Structure formats: C-alpha cells, structure tokens
Amino acid sequence: MQDQLSALLAKAAAELPAVKTRPEFEAAKARYVGPHGELTALMKQLGTVPKEQRPAVGRLINEAKGTLQSHLDTALARIGEAELAAQLGPAVDATLPSPDSGPGTIHPLTQVREEMCRILRKVGFSIADGPEVETEFYCFDALNTPSDHPARDEKDTFYFPVSARFGNVSKKVPEERYLLRTHTSSVQIRTMLKGPPPIRIVSPGRVYRRDTTDATHSANFHQLECLYVDRKVTVRDLKALLDYIFVALLGKDTKTRFRPHYFGYTEPSFEVDLSAKHLPKVRKEWIEIGGCGMVDPAVFDAVGYDSEVWSGYAFGMGLERLAMLLYGIDDIRYFYQNDLRFLRQFG
Numbered sequence: 452m453q454d455q456l457s458a459l460l461a462k463a464a465a466e467l468p469a470v471k472t473r474p475e476f477e478a479a480k481a482r483y484v485g486p487h488g489e490l491t492a493l494m495k496q497l498g499t500v501p502k503e504q505r506p507a508v509g510r511l512i513n514e515a516k517g518t519l520q521s522h523l524d525t526a527l528a529r530i531g532e533a534e535l536a537a538q539l540g541p542a543v544d545a546t547l548p549s550p551d552s553g554p555g556t557i558h559p560l561t562q563v564r565e566e567m568c569r570i571l572r573k574v575g576f577s578i579a580d581g582p583e584v585e586t587e588f589y590c591f592d593a594l595n596t597p598s599d600h601p602a603r604d605e606k607d608t609f610y611f612p613v614s615a616r617f618g619n620v621s622k623k624v625p626e627e628r629y630l631l632r633t634h635t636s637s638v639q640i641r642t643m644l645k646g647p648p649p650i651r652i653v654s655p656g657r658v659y660r661r662d663t664t665d666a667t668h669s670a671n672f673h674q675l676e677c678l679y680v681d682r683k684v685t686v687r688d689l690k691a692l693l694d695y696i697f698v699a700l701l702g703k704d705t706k707t708r709f710r711p712h713y714f715g716y717t718e719p720s721f722e723v724d725l726s727a728k729h730l731p732k733v734r735k736e737w738i739e740i741g742g743c744g745m746v747d748p749a750v751f752d753a754v755g756y757d758s759e760v761w762s763g764y765a766f767g768m769g770l771e772r773l774a775m776l777l778y779g780i781d782d783i784r785y786f787y788q789n790d791l792r793f794l795r796q797f798g
C-alpha cells in the first residue's frame with residue numbers, strides 16, 4: 452500500500468504542475484479523488500487490510516490525501532493567477548518615461564481672467580468674491596430689479612426648490628428663494644453691505660442662465676464685474692477706465708463706445724462695444740462686450756449708502772466673449788470640452 456501511495460503522489464507531483472486550465476484541472480482532480488479516482492480506489496482497499504494494520508494504513512492514506520490536496524491547491528492557485536494576469540493584459544512598466552510628459556497649460560479663460568485682474572489691480576481695484584448660489588435679494592431685489600422683470604423669469608434663471616437650505620449663504624429676507632446667480636452684479640451688493648465707501652473692486656466668477664447651448668451660448672459661463680464708489684465719480688471716469696483696460700488687454704488700436712441701454716441698477720446705463728479689427732478673425736467693426744453705467748441711487752438706498760454723498764460706476768462683461776475675441780475662437784463650447792488639442796494652443 453505504501454508503495455502504491457508513494458507512486459500515486461509522485462505521479463501527481465509530476466502531472467499537476469503541467470495542468471494549465473480549469474477544465475484540465477477538474478479532470479485531473481477527478482482522476483485522483485473523484486468517485487473512480489486512484490486515491491479513492493486505494494481508500495476502498497482499506498477494508499481488505501488485516502484489522503491490526505488498519506490504523507497504520509489509514510494514517511498513511513490520510514497523509515497521502517493531505518499531500519495530494521496541497522498539490523491540487525497549488526495547481527488551482529496557479530491557474531487562478533494566470534487567469535487574472537490574462538485579464539489584466541501585459542504588465543505596465545511604471546519606470547518607463549511617459550509619452551506625454553510636457554507641462555500643462557493655463558486655460559484660456561483663466562489667462563484672460565488673470566490678465567484682466569492684473570490690469571485692474573494696477574489701478575487700485577482689489578478682488579472681491581461672492582457665492583454662486585445666491586438669493587433673490589442679492590441677485591435682483593437690491594439691484595433694483597422689479598419682481599416682474601423678465602430676467603427673473605423661471606425660464607431664464609435656475610431657482611432652487613423653496614425647501615432648499617444653504618446655511619453658508621445668508622438670506623436677507625426669510626421668504627426669498629435661492630438661485631444660481633445670473634450675473635456677478637450680486638457681488639456689488641455683498642461688497643457694499645460689508646462696509647462704507649470708497650470701494651473699488653473687481654469680481655470675476657461663474658454665472659448661470661437657462662440658455663440652450665450653441666456656438667455662442669452656455670448655461671454656465673463667466674463674467675467679470677467692477678464697481679467703483681467714491682465722491683464725484685463721473686461717466687467720464689467710467690469711459691476712461693474701460694478705454695484703459697481694453698487697450699491694455701487687446702492692444703493700443705482698441706476702441707470702445709457706449710450705446711444707451713437700460714439696466715435697473717445703473718442710471719444712465721450703456722452697452723459697451725469694442726472695436727479691435729487688428730485681432731485675428733475680427734471682421735465686424737463693433738462688438739458688444741458688456742454693460743455699464745452709473746450706480747442707481749436705488750441701489751445705494753438698498754445698501755444704506757447716502758446717494759447724495761456717494762456716486763459710482765459699475766460694469767460687467769462676459770469673459771468667454773473676451774477670450775474668443777482675443778484668441779480668435781469661434782465656438783464657446785471649446786472652452787469646456789477639455790480637448791488637449793485646443794488647450795495646448797494656449798501655452
């Protein structure tokens with residue numbers, strides 16, 4: 452019996468390491484320990500062994516069974532590893548140099564934003580920030596926008612459900628709704644409520660409108676807002692500042708012009724057009740770039756400034772529009788697609 456067991460184990464030790472697949476393994480296993488297996492057959496012979504030898508032979512068989520099982524376990528583990536390796540594909544050598552090791556580039560919108568802020572800081576403006584989740588008070592009411600104004604329509608503005616709570620965004624009136632700000636003009640109100648004039652701030656940031664996306668519209672875009680409040684501020688100061696920033700950003704041949712317009716928060720109000728025919732792809736003589744005007748006394752009243760003493764100007768413009776003009780980009784969607792072929796051009 453001992454010889455038969457040793458022969459069986461030797462055979463298993465030689466045969467099992469060569470087994471490659473799960474079906475082969477199952478077949479080999481059946482040949483040893485299946486109902487008609489070789490070890491099973493030897494175990495059946497135990498009954499024919501003289502009674503006094505049975506405990507010793509039984510022990511030998513058990514030992515052999517244990518050894519065989521460990522051969523089987525090793526073979527199965529090896530097959531499992533091979534299967535996993537096949538699923539994972541060829542090994543990756545993490546020490547190889549990357550095929551794409553170049554440094555990243557700064558997004559064109561970030562470049563325009565930073566350049567504008569740098570230009571404005573030079574003439575005394577400091578950066579102000581405000582939340583993108585706003586309330587009706589900061590976005591509309593305090594900016595003298597009546598409750599039936601079309602800009603406040605559900606069709607144009609993303610409102611949160613009345614049940615929404617944003618503990619970090621202060622409400623002026625308990626019953627007002629939260630919304631995604633439709634313009635950065637809300638930061639004017641937040642800034643003025645923080646302290647007295649003089650004020651000279653620039654506030655770049657994201658804004659949201661219920662627009663259908665196309666080459667010139669996006670439901671989420673960026674604006675840059677400026678507010679200047681002091682004694683005896685005039686339209687001439689406003690025009691001079693706009694001339695200065697656009698020449699600084701786009702070159703000395705850039706011109707600006709004002710067209711009368713209406714905004715609730717400024718009086719008089721203007722739309723600002725740019726002429727910059729020296730830029731690539733600019734064919735139109737005048738391009739609308741933003742809105743501006745002299746801060747309306749009603750806005751000063753809303754923040755508790757004395758409009759007899761203080762005067763100011765404000766303007767806001769779209770950063771995408773400016774970047775498209777500066778770089779000759781003809782579709783706003785490029786800014787958000789993160790296509791490296793686009794982004795790499797702004798290194």
Ligand code: DAH
Pocket residue numbers: 633634635636676677714716717720741742743744745765766767768
């Ligand atoms: N908030 C306006 C818009 O989103 C832009 C604007 C117009 C900003 C006039 C101003 C302003 O500060 O005075 O279209």
